[in-house]
Amino acid sequence: MSVFSVGKVSITRIEETYLPVYRPGDIFPEYDDAIAAEHAHWMAPNHYDAGKGLIKLSVHSWLVQTGAKTILIDCCCGNNKPRPTRPFWNMLNTPYLDRLAAAGARPQDIDYVMCTHLHHDHVGWNTQLRDGRWAPTFPNARYVISEPDFEYYRKLDADPDKAEPVEFGTFRECVLPIVEGGRADLVTGPHRLDEHLDIIPTPGHSAGHVVFRLESGGERALFIGDVFHHLLQVYYPHWNFPKNSDAEKARQSRRMVLELAASTGALVLPGHVGAPFAGYIEATEKGFRPRFG
Numbered sequence: 001m002s003v004f005s006v007g008k009v010s011i012t013r014i015e016e017t018y019l020p021v022y023r024p025g026d027i028f029p030e031y032d033d034a035i036a037a038e039h040a041h042w043m044a045p046n047h048y049d050a051g052k053g054l055i056k057l058s059v060h061s062w063l064v065q066t067g068a069k070t071i072l073i074d075c076c077c078g079n080n081k082p083r084p085t086r087p088f089w090n091m092l093n094t095p096y097l098d099r100l101a102a103a104g105a106r107p108q109d110i111d112y113v114m115c116t117h118l119h120h121d122h123v124g125w126n127t128q129l130r131d132g133r134w135a136p137t138f139p140n141a142r143y144v145i146s147e148p149d150f151e152y153y154r155k156l157d158a159d160p161d162k163a164e165p166v167e168f169g170t171f172r173e174c175v176l177p178i179v180e181g182g183r184a185d186l187v188t189g190p191h192r193l194d195e196h197l198d199i200i201p202t203p204g205h206s207a208g209h210v211v212f213r214l215e216s217g218g219e220r221a222l223f224i225g226d227v228f229h230h231l232l233q234v235y236y237p238h239w240n241f242p243k244n245s246d247a248e249k250a251r252q253s254r255r256m257v258l259e260l261a262a263s264t265g266a267l268v269l270p271g272h273v274g275a276p277f278a279g280y281i282e283a284t285e286k287g288f289r290p291r292f293g
């Protein structure tokens, strides 16, 4: 189990999956043999499966224990959800909640669930199937949700001519039950949650993607969701992961977060980067480089 300390706050990674998934060239069209050779020394085995020729991505949550509050950031995919067009997500059955309990948090202990955005792999455990209905997994939690993301998907969902369920059905299964049940705090723009946490808008990967910034005891952390998916994007910040609502805004947000991380020395905790899963960003003459482990 990966545990990090920021001031008086303890942060634990809760794994759902950690697998080789995509050929790098399929995800990043700019990837070529010269870049592969330049970065081979750090890519395998944590960020690239050399045997399979696939980049490795993690799907995990961050459990944040401040002493006063227990917070879960991003909720992975969840169990029992049919996603036939996404084999890595289809009908998962992982011991995620057991891992959460092993880290010291039962579902009823979570005070806040905070989603960086409303894609399938960040809201899955928001709900569980109970008596044939999707009900909140965390019975005592307020769910902090970006209003621009919610509005983006609400409009798509309201379109009577939509070709398929919005975000593979995730919006109706994992987001609407929370909002309609009065459990969501919809937030917009820069927003302070409490003395330790605030929200920074980072649109692009999704319309309302946000980063959560933590400060404790003079130390800082940034929970950056999908601002970047792989450490290659620290070296090449203009590389976008596929599926962005706005590719240019995604690049601007990535540069802004890299600059913020480098200038403040914040611990950066991405949503999908492989082991050791969190680290620091250093400015270089040419741009940035990661210091993860």
Ligand SMILES: [Zn+2]
Binding pocket: 119, 121, 122, 226, 271, 272
């Ligand atoms: Zn994601």
